[in-house]
Amino acid sequence: MEIPCPMRIATETMGGRWRPGILWRLMDGPMRYGELRRGMPWISEKILIRHLRDLEAAGLILRTDHGTQPPQVDYRLTEAGQTLGPVLTAMAAWGAGRSAAGAERLGA
Known part of the structure; x- marks a missing residue:
């Protein structure tokens, strides 16, 4: 029996190009779909919806449909999603360091 690589x-669960950013934004609390969309304008609507569904299927986020007209849907991290907080914080710190290092190299 092969032991799965952690x-x-x-x-595969939270990686990829856009999923960590979605999870990072939800660390501050529940967000409506429109807030997520405005906060990530570089993601197409189709891709954002697909990743939200994938993250929900993985048990990392919870989608709540309030059953109103117009539709009001929000997303929040589940307990499993909240355990990613230290990982996402470390990734953001690393990214900020890379951004600062890049600016220094360019003389900014």
């Missing part, structure tokens, strides 16, 4: 499990 890094593969982690990257």
Whole structure:
């Protein structure tokens, strides 16, 4: 029996180009779909919806439909999603360091 690689499990569940950013934004609390969309204008609507569904299926976020007209839907991290807080914080710190290092190299 093959033992699954823990890094593969982690990257397949929450990895990819956009999923960490979605999870990062939800760390501050529930957000409506429109808030997420405005906060990530570089993601197409189709891709954002697909990733939200994938993250929900993985048990990392919870989608709540309030059953109103117009539709009001919000997303929040589940307990499992909240456990990613330290990982996402470390990734953001690393990204900020890379951004600062890049600015220094360019003389900014």
